[in-house]
Amino acid sequence: MRWLFLFIIVSCFSLNTSAQCVTYKLTSKGDTLNCIDAGGNKRGKWKIHVEPLRGNPGYEEEGMFVDNRKEGVWRRYNLMGDLVAIQNYKWGNLDGISQYFTVAGLEREESWKAMNPLNPYDTFLVEDVNDENKYIEVILPNDGKSMKHGRWTWYRPGSTGIIKTELWSLNKLVVPKEETKTEETKTEEPKKAVKPKEVQQFEKKNSKKKTYKVRDGRTG
Numbered sequence: 001m002r003w004l005f006l007f008i009i010v011s012c013f014s015l016n017t018s019a020q021c022v023t024y025k026l027t028s029k030g031d032t033l034n035c036i037d038a039g040g041n042k043r044g045k046w047k048i049h050v051e052p053l054r055g056n057p058g059y060e061e062e063g064m065f066v067d068n069r070k071e072g073v074w075r076r077y078n079l080m081g082d083l084v085a086i087q088n089y090k091w092g093n094l095d096g097i098s099q100y101f102t103v104a105g106l107e108r109e110e111s112w113k114a115m116n117p118l119n120p121y122d123t124f125l126v127e128d129v130n131d132e133n134k135y136i137e138v139i140l141p142n143d144g145k146s147m148k149h150g151r152w153t154w155y156r157p158g159s160t161g162i163i164k165t166e167l168w169s170l171n172k173l174v175v176p177k178e179e180t181k182t183e184e185t186k187t188e189e190p191k192k193a194v195k196p197k198e199v200q201q202f203e204k205k206n207s208k209k210k211t212y213k214v215r216d217g218r219t220g
Contacts, residue, residue: 041068052079059084068092090114093146104157111150113170115142126169138170147171 021035021044035044042065052058063074069092076085082103088096095114100107115122122142125135148168156163167174 041065043067061085063089088112091116091118093117093144095146097150102157105159106155107157108152108154110152111148111168112146113149114146115140115144117142117144124170140170 020037021032022038022040024035025033027033032044034042034046036042044065045062046065047060047062049060050058058079059076060079061074061076063070064072070089071092072089074085074087074089075083076087078084083101085098085100087094087098090096091114093114094110094112096112098110098112100110113124119142121139124138124140126138127135147170149170150168152166152168154163154165155161167176
């Protein structure tokens, strides 16, 4: 009896959800997919299939829509079923960490900052790259897009070895300042060799002579 009661509740919930969708799909488990409401907005769980086009590979991706915008975690697969990307969205824009894969494993990680498309301007607190305890308030006009923000990393295929990294702050590549040197490096002049006293006396004695003999210990 209890199982029948639960079945009725789940069925009513599914019917209520489907009733709010003008078009939708049902999975074999009865889950609603690809819902488009009366306002023409995508919402709920979606699975999208894209065929290859003009040399670009096809793919399938799945995730959530909120008010016609991607939200939360989205996963992308090639048409063979291999995972090729895990992306995070906010307000329909990339936000946070996105990871991209090849058959050899993790290829790169990107870091993004989403802008709220409802605001003409957005305010951000940005960490000073030279002082982790200092933050700067930045106000930017909102173009409704994501900005590169944070560390980007490229990995060596098939390993955790890092090929290169980049640090971005609100779409600007950050180049860390070199450490300030407390003392300037000075170029020292080469020290003159000090001649022994005996050599100085010899040169002084024979300075007016055109030639002079030097005994070097050799015979013959």
